[in-house]
Amino acid sequence: MxxxxxxxxxxxxxxxxxxxxxxxxxxxxxxxxxxxxxxxxxxxxxxxxxxxxxxxxxxxxxxxxxxxxxxxxxxxxxxxSDQLDRSYRQGMLWFIFSEVMFFGAFFGAMFYARWLIVPWLGGEGIGAMTHELLWPDFQAMWPVTTTPDGRTTQAMGAWGLPMINTAILITSSITLSIAHHALLAGDRSKTLIFQGATIILALIFTGVQGYEYVHAYRDLGLTLDAGIYGSLFFLMTGFHGIHVIIGSIFLIVTFFRVVKRHHLDGNNFAWEAAAWYWHFVDVVWLFLFITVYWL
Structure with a gap:
């Protein structure tokens, strides 16, 4: 070095x-x-x-x-240099902030549909005429499990696969935090063990979510064209899944950099940036689990 x-x-x-x-x-x-x-x-x-x-x-x-x-x-x-290191850190923080705004738009769309559009189509307030003329059989409830063409779907429950994935991501944040402390202490073996465990958990999460999508399509009739609920479900969880894959790649790259002893001289920004990103992905999932699956 x-x-x-x-x-x-x-x-x-x-x-x-x-x-x-x-x-x-x-x-x-x-x-x-x-x-x-x-x-x-x-x-x-x-x-x-x-x-x-x-x-x-x-x-x-x-x-x-x-x-x-x-x-x-x-x-x-x-x-x-140290100045460039500070610039990198500021850039990563602004990037994560832009991702917060990115997901904020999706959450805003879901809340708008759930609390304004669905009651309006159900006949509340000024939506009474629209309800009678366009969709008289529509019932204002969430999740919306009946599509405009009359097809019935099922909502994805919170306490099956989503709960398993939530436990996986929370555990991955814990293992990554342990790896971070080990890195700062100069314990390379412990860093590799717990970062490797984090990567394995990340890959398991992706596999479980893929199986969840197969279950949604095959058993629940929950597809991309299954009305506003189906569209928002796959939009929000799908984009989060993409971020999980990106974060996994980030962690894998920094894992092999630890193997090659790139992060043992105190120059840890790349590793820490991967950790910041992963913790952000975990926090977003907690909001998704509560608002998309649970409530």
Whole structure:
């Protein structure tokens, strides 16, 4: 490990931001078409949404690999000064804040639908005429388990798979906190053991959520096109699942950096950033469990 510079390091021009933007564009286009193709909406039955989405995901993974490789080389080369470390920390905090706003919009949409739109369609207040003209058989209740076309679905209960996943994520936060304290104490073996346990729990969470989706589609009739409840359920839990996968990748990368002894000189920002992100993901899940599954 090279000695840390006292100069503020300004990296050279990088192609990764532009290339990553291309990957995100492919994910947005492919994901939108894939959802429409899956639900039969918009007449995109013959579209290549799934292929474009896959290409976009693989593109982003390649960009992350190249971008993180360059940043790791700068770090172990001693180019990251204390000032740059503070800049990284501020940037990560602002990024997490933007993620809070991102999920805040989803929670706002759910509360708006649940407390304003559903009662209105049920005939409360100024919605009486709308109720009589458009949906006279609609009953104002949450979750909405009857779609506009008359199809009946079942809500996902809180005390089965969701409760198991909640316990898994809470445990993962505990194991990661233990790993963090071990890292600060210079105990590399303990750090690897408990960070490895966190990664295993993260992968189990993803597997359980995948099984939950299969159960929702196969047994409950709860799909993406199952009305406002189905749409919000998959939107909120699905985006959280994506964040779990991203956090898992983050933890895996920092795990192997600990294996290579990159974080034993006090330069722990990358590891701590992964831990911040993971704890954020855990907190979001607690809100999801309470508002989407329980209440």
């Amino acid at each position: 090279a000695e840390k510079t006292t100069q503020y390091y300004v990296p050279e021009s990088s192609p990764w931001p532009l290339l990553s933007s291309v990957g995100l564009f492919l994910i947005a286009i492919g994901g939108g078409n894939f959802i429409q193709q899956s639900t039969g909406v918009g007449g995109n039955e013959g579209s290549m949404g799934g292929i474009v989405l896959t290409i976009g995901v693989l593109w982003i993974i390649a960009c992350l690999f190249g971008w993180w490789r360059d940043t790791i080389k700068e770090s172990i080369g001693g180019l990251h």
